Amino acid sequence: MDFTGFMEEDFDAFTIDGLDERMEAIRERIQPKFKSIGDELSGPLSEMTGKEMHVHIAKHARRTKNPPNDTWMAFCHDKRGYKKHPHFQIGLFDDHLFMWLAYIYELPGKENIAKAFLNHTADIKQSIPGHYVVSLDHTKKDAETLENIDLEQALARLQNVKKAEFLIGRHFKPGDPVLRDPERFIQEARATFSTLTPLFNISMDQ
DSSP states (O other): OOOOOOOHHHHHGGGOOSHHHHHHHIIIIIHHHHHHHHHHHHHHHHHHHTSOOEEEEOOOTTOSSSOOSOEEEEEESOTTOSTTSOEEEEEEOSSOEEEEEEEOTTOTTHHHHHHHHHTTHHHHHHHSOTTOEEESOTTSOOOEETTTSOHHHHHHHHHHOTTOOEEEEEEEOTTOHHHHOHHHHHHHHHHHHHHHHHHHHHHHTO
């Protein structure tokens, strides 16, 4: 395994001023780790979902001025792109690492997916641990635990608001020992995505 875990300097990349300087740090420190994680997880995730899952690493190519506040990799069945599909993510802000099953604003047909989820809210609450977190905007750090959020309200928003998003998964603080242990990190990522795969499968049936 080439992956060596995430260290404080990986999170510190987002404190670097300047687009070029920060992007250089992201490319040198973080993206090689994403590549290694992709090599480790794409096969198991393909087996979990029953679909060949392709790795996408964010390039932030459209940015011309403001440096990114976070960066990520995605796993998706479409090798051409991921934003218009349900997909899994691993990424970093300066103060946490996230693992998501993501439904972001570019995704068409969100209302059908949200309706299906609303029909399975009891199953979702029973099968996904309460400490998992939910975000309604992938550009922001904010997230609420599943046990505290009004899940029905969040899904109703996904159904009715064009730009609404829904991301569910886990957060890890920079000092979490899981992040520094490559084998344990891969195990945690596999376990997290395995827990979320039934939800992914529901959405892919819509």
